[in-house]
Amino acid sequence: MEPILEARNLTTMLRGRAGVVTAVDNVSLSVYPGRTLALVGESGSGKSITCLSMLGLLPSSGKLVAGEVMFKGRDLAKLSQRELEAIRGREIGMILQDAMTSLNPLFTIGDQIGEVFRYHQGIRDRAELRRRSIEVLEKVKIPAAAERLDSYPFQFSGGMRQRVSIAINVALSPDLLICDEPTTALDVTVQLQILRLLGELQRQQNMAIVFVTHDLQMAAQFCDDVAIMYGGRVVESGPIREVFDNPVHPYTVGLLEAVPTLENFGSRLVAIPGQQPALSAIPPGCRFAARCASANDQCRAQYPDWFEWNEGSRRVACWRTEERVQASAARRRAEAAHG
């Protein structure tokens, strides 16, 4: 299957108080139609900046200095803002964490959904705009859509606002939807409803989704593939079940052991010591070396190459990959022999 979006070697610099830092360093991602890629990482790992870089939405302090973003045969990194504006909202949608900030509080929901059709399809007829807006509100399962069209964002609950934001972004059936922590601001029972809605829309439209999250459990529930980011780099990627069942990078292993779940609540969590390096003080070698129990001099001196297997579907950036893969295979053989 051909990826709908393929980012190659993205590098983004940000200018901040600490000087110029490399927020995204040599990141490559592939997103496939009908599949969801989880972009997992902690705050400051560069996951949101990666998405903004791909869409040309970086703040003025940021610049994509290298790499290409191939989307349907075109390199988004080379397009002008005007050309990108024609793509964003029509072929690529983007949903942010808090719909309260992505919706305009001064306009009705109907105005804001109608704008999509006005801007991208040049529809001016008010009745027609209304009819289409009702249609998309129904698509995201907002009850009594016709009446809610004249409401303002503050009259909606958090979950309903996020539905409106999804409606705006899927109104024109985009090929790709980028969701940046779309459920983080919501209550847990509502999170599930939003995930289910996204899943249904994805199946109806064969949409590709990039799902940015810090929540491993949620990523495991909802996504097909995963890329784990740390210190501005992707450290491990692959089909999510394989990566989570058989993690190789020490950071992935550590993250999975550090998160409380309902399966492991009786046993002590294994915390990862230390903290993520500041972007202004990125070490020369592997970014995780200072927190890694198996780091050696090579790890500290030189950034690891990619190790790939399963025809490149599994990738890990760790010097110790081969021994770790062998050790984990031996462990599984031993477990299989025992039970």
Added chain:
Amino acid sequence: MAEAAARPFMRVEGLRKTYEVRRGLFGRARPLHAVAGVTFEVQPGTTFGLVGESGSGKTTIAKMLMLAEPPSQGSIEVAGQDLTQLSGADRERFHSEVQPVLQDPYSSLNPRMRIGRIIDEPLRIHRRAERIDYDARVRELLELVGLPGDAGSRFPHELSGGQRQRVSIARALGLGPKCMILDEPVSALDVSIQAQILNLLKDLQARLGLTYLLISHDLAVVAYMSQRVGVLYLGEFMEIADTAEIVGNARHPYTQALIAAVDARSGAVDGATVAGEIPSPMNPPSGCTFHPRCPYAQARCRAEKPGLREIGPSHFVACHFAEQVPSRGHPHASSSIAPAPMAPTFPPIDQPKENP
């Protein structure tokens, strides 16, 4: 310890908090029941977890337990003392025994104060040490929470989120409390840091014999930390039981929904879920407050409010149909991924039972 355990450290009975809310300048005041009658006990040296979504009343309960809000009704007893009857001097002493750790270590630490000053401020207020001793005590507290002893000269902005949360814990420990109220202590932290703080809190509890009241929206965090769990919805308990019982044999449809939401293997994304969102406490639903969202609701649920009843040893549920509701947290899961077998891996939980 056995005799001490017979007496709960904290006993909350029929606790209510009602706010009068006025719509507009001349609107009539209407009651908002933030906490609508909760009863529970916390045994010394254990953790009681309060889990619920926003608006469930969990923080209001914490405020009342810390004397920041007077209850509208009901009683709170801590270490044998009725909180509503405390005199001035007793109140002061109470504050040194029960200390809070709050969610956001960015806003709970004064950015203009050095860490040492932040930590020794409670000592100064309670005149706990001679001036000369403050530095030594601060150093000792910093080391207790895993920070370098010389961190006292730094400012909060020089520390990471996890380090700041350690500072809030050090500050809370300064007066040698018996109990800490932990209000979402890790939800503002990154995932790799959460485990550090949770483990630190567990170690401190074991070492200092602390009693915790833990408030969180995350059932996995609550299960990891607590011996007993109470599930709050619209200011009332839906279910109270020991942790293993809540996780493995939840009987309230709301508890089951919370479990499905955090259980990666539940396949809940593809199954039926709880509908809608938490209603306004200004206008709570009739009968069972959960009925409009409940997949099993029947006519009786709309009409008659279920009380908490004991359906197993110290397992309390407020549901008319608790026995009929299928066990496990994801009754509708249509996914082929089976839930992991859980029961055999439970650690023995030998905490004393309580009778809410």
